[in-house]
Amino acid sequence: MPHTLAEKIIAARSGERIDGPGQIVRCPVSLVLANDITAPLAIKSFRAMGAKQVFDRDRVALVCDHFTPNKDIASAEQVKVVREFARDMGLTHYYEGGDAGVEHALLPELGLVGPGEVVVGADSHTCTYGGLGAFATGMGSTDIAFAMALGETWFKVPATLRVDISGRLEPFVGAKDLILEVIGRIGVAGALYKALEFGGPVVDRMPVEGRMTMANMAIEAGAKVGLFAADDKTLAYCREAGRLGDMPLAPDPAAVYEQRMELDAGGMGPRVACPHLPENVRPVEDLAGTKIDQVVIGSCTNGRISDLRQAAALLKGRKVDKDVRLIVLPATPGVWRQALAEGLLAVFMDAGAVVGPPTCGPCLGGHMGILAGGERALATTNRNFKGRMGSLESEVYLAGPAVAAASAVAGEIIHPANLA
Amino acid sequence: MKVKGRAHKVGDNIDTDAIIPARYLVTTDARELGSKCMEGLEPGWVRGVSQNDVLVAGENFGCGSSREHAPLAILGAGIPVVVAKSYARIFYRNGFNMGLVLLEVGEAADRLGQGDELEIDTDKGLIRDLTTGESVECRPVPGFMREILDAGGLVGYAAKRLVQT
Numbered sequence: 204m205p206h207t208l209a210e211k212i213i214a215a216r217s218g219e220r221i222d223g224p225g226q227i228v229r230c231p232v233s234l235v236l237a238n239d240i241t242a243p244l245a246i247k248s249f250r251a252m253g254a255k256q257v258f259d260r261d262r263v264a265l266v267c268d269h270f271t272p273n274k275d276i277a278s279a280e281q282v283k284v285v286r287e288f289a290r291d292m293g294l295t296h297y298y299e300g301g302d303a304g305v306e307h308a309l310l311p312e313l314g315l316v317g318p319g320e321v322v323v324g325a326d327s328h329t330c331t332y333g334g335l336g337a338f339a340t341g342m343g344s345t346d347i348a349f350a351m352a353l354g355e356t357w358f359k360v361p362a363t364l365r366v367d368i369s370g371r372l373e374p375f376v377g378a379k380d381l382i383l384e385v386i387g388r389i390g391v392a393g394a395l396y397k398a399l400e401f402g403g404p405v406v407d408r409m410p411v412e413g414r415m416t417m418a419n420m421a422i423e424a425g426a427k428v429g430l431f432a433a434d435d436k437t438l439a440y441c442r443e444a445g446r447l448g449d450m451p452l453a454p455d456p457a458a459v460y461e462q463r464m465e466l467d468a469g470g471m472g473p474r475v476a477c478p479h480l481p482e483n484v485r486p487v488e489d490l491a492g493t494k495i496d497q498v499v500i501g502s503c504t505n506g507r508i509s510d511l512r513q514a515a516a517l518l519k520g521r522k523v524d525k526d527v528r529l530i531v532l533p534a535t536p537g538v539w540r541q542a543l544a545e546g547l548l549a550v551f552m553d554a555g556a557v558v559g560p561p562t563c564g565p566c567l568g569g570h571m572g573i574l575a576g577g578e579r580a581l582a583t584t585n586r587n588f589k590g591r592m593g594s595l596e597s598e599v600y601l602a603g604p605a606v607a608a609a610s611a612v613a614g615e616i617i618h619p620a621n622l623a
Numbered sequence: 624m625k626v627k628g629r630a631h632k633v634g635d636n637i638d639t640d641a642i643i644p645a646r647y648l649v650t651t652d653a654r655e656l657g658s659k660c661m662e663g664l665e666p667g668w669v670r671g672v673s674q675n676d677v678l679v680a681g682e683n684f685g686c687g688s689s690r691e692h693a694p695l696a697i698l699g700a701g702i703p704v705v706v707a708k709s710y711a712r713i714f715y716r717n718g719f720n721m722g723l724v725l726l727e728v729g730e731a732a733d734r735l736g737q738g739d740e741l742e743i744d745t746d747k748g749l750i751r752d753l754t755t756g757e758s759v760e761c762r763p764v765p766g767f768m769r770e771i772l773d774a775g776g777l778v779g780y781a782a783k784r785l786v787q788t
C-alpha cells in the first residue's frame with residue numbers, strides 16, 4: 204500500500220504493516236525530550252513507575268530553556284531537579300546555562316534529530332523537527348516518562364492533510380507568512396489529530412530553517428505532526444550538524460490523503476495573526492497603523508540565524524520607535540555567536556534593541572519582557588492566546604521577522620515595504 | 624466509573640493557558656494547581672466548583688501546550704470527568720494518562736445546560752441530565768484506555784510493564 208510521509212516513517216520504525224489511519228501501533232523512539240517545565244513532572248512519573256534507568260542515556264535530551272537563567276526560586280528548584288536527574292542517569296544531552304538554547308532550535312543544530320526518526324517531546328512544539336522529515340510530536344510528561352523508561356510509545360496512525368504551495372513569493376514574504384495563511388484558512392482545529400504534509404514548488408525551494416518554522420506551527424492547527432520530505436537541502440543541513448548516514452525521504456506518489464489543500468502564494472503579502480488565536484490571520488495592510496508597545500524577535504519559530512538576518516536587514520541604520528521595546532533573543536548559543544560574528548547584534552543594539560540570552564522568556568510570559576495590562580506586542584513567536592505574554596488585558600500579534608523589525612521602527616504595524 | 628455532579632460549561636477552543644496559566648507552572652501539586660483551575664478564563668472560576676462536578680466543553684478542548692498541569696488542575700479542582708464536543712490530541716492523551724476521564728459527545732454537548740445535575744456512567748458511555756431528563760450517549764472509554772485508567776493512569780500501567788521486564 205502506498206504511504207504518506209507519516210505512514211512511511213511509522214511503518215519503517217515500528218516494523219508493522221500500516222493499512223491506513225486509525226491503526227494503533229507501538230513504536231520505538233529515536234529520541235525523547237523534556238524541558239525545565241515538563242521534565243520535573245516526567246521525572247516524578249518516571250520514579251513513580253519504579254524505573255531505575257533511562258532506556259538509553261544518549262537518547263534522552265533535557266533542555267532547560269523556559270525560565271532560564273532561572274527567573275525565581277521556584278524555577279531554580281525545578282531546574283535543580285532536572286540537573287540532578289541528568290547527573291544520576293549519566294545523560295549525554297543535558298543543556299543548561301551557556302550550552303542551552305530554545306530546545307527546538309537547539310536539537311536540530313546539534314544534529315540530534317533527522318529524517319525518518321521518531322521523536323517524542325514533552326513540549327507541544329516538538330513537531331518542529333518535521334521540517335527535517337522526522338515524525339516528531341509533543342506529549343505530556345507521563346507519556347514522556349514512559350518513553351524515557353521503555354524507549355517506546357504508542358501512536359494512532361494519523362490521517363494526512365496534504366498542503367501544496369506554489370507561486371512566486373513577494374519580497375518580505377516567508378515561511379511564517381505561509382504557515383499563518385494555512386492556519387488562517389483551516390483554523391486552530393483544522394488538522395486536529397492529523398498529519399500536515401507540506402510540498403509543492405515553494406516548499407522544494409525553501410531553505411530548511413523555513414521548513415522548521417512551518418513545521419513548528421503545525422500544532423497551532425491542531426496537527427500531530429507537520430512533515431516535509433527530506434531532500435538534498437535536508438541532507439546537507441544534517442551533515443553540517445555532524446550527522447552521518449541520513450537518507451532521503453519522500454511520500455509515495457500514490458499515497459492516500461484524507462484531504463488536500465492548494466495554496467497559490469503568488470502575489471500574497473505578509474500575514475499577521477491577531478489576538479487571541481493563531482487563526483485570526485489578516486494581511487498586514489489591514490492592520491497598518493496598529494500601535495504597539497513591544498516587539499519580540501526570537502523563539503523556536505523565528506529565532507534562527509536566517510530570521511535574525513532578515514530583521515537586521517531592516518533595522519540597519521534605523522532606530523526603534525521611542526515608544527517601543529524591541530527584544531531580540533537569538534534562539535541558541537550557536538545562533539548568538541553567528542549573529543555576533545556577522546555584526547547583527549551590533550545592528551540590533553545600534554537600533555536600540557535589548558539583546559538577551561537564548562531563552563523562551565517572554566514567548567510564554569515567563570520572564571524578560573512581560574506585558575502590562577493594555578499593552579500590545581508584536582512577536583515572531585507562535586501563540587497569541589489571551590495572557591500568553593503577561594497580563595490577561597494584554598494583546599499579542601504574531602508575524603514574521605521582517606514585519607516585526609519594520610513595525611518596531613514604525614511604532615505601529617507596518618508592511619516592511621512601506622518603511623521610510 | 625459512575626459520577627454524579629453539576630455541569631460547568633465552557634466554550635470552544637479552551638486552551639491550556641486558560642485552564643492553567645503558565646505563571647502557575649512552578650508547582651506540580653494537583654491541589655495547588657486545582658485552586659487556579661480556569662484562572663486564565665475567569666479569575667476565581669474554581670470557587671463555584673464542588674467535588675465530583677463535571678466540566679462540559681465545546682470543540683477542541685485543551686488546545687495549546689502539552690502541559691499535564693492542565694488535566695491535573697482539573698482533577699485538583701475536584702472534577703473527575705470532562706464531556707466535550709472534541710479534544711485537542713495532546714490533552715486527550717494527557718487526560719487518560721493522569722486518570723481524568725474524557726468523553727467525546729460531539730454536538731450533543733449543547734443539550735447539557737449550565738448547572739444541570741448530571742449522572743454519568745463512563746463504561747457504558749451514558750450521560751443523563753437529571754435536571755432536564757435528557758440523555759446523551761457516547762462511545763464508552765476504549766479498552767486500551769480503560770487498562771490505563773484501571774492501573775490508576777499510565778504510571779501504574781508502566782509499573783506493571785517494568786516489573787515484567
Ligand code: SF4
Pocket residue numbers: 269305306307326328502503504562563566567584585
Ligand atoms: S520558544 Fe516559546 S513556543 Fe518555543 S519552546 Fe519556548 S515557550 Fe515554547
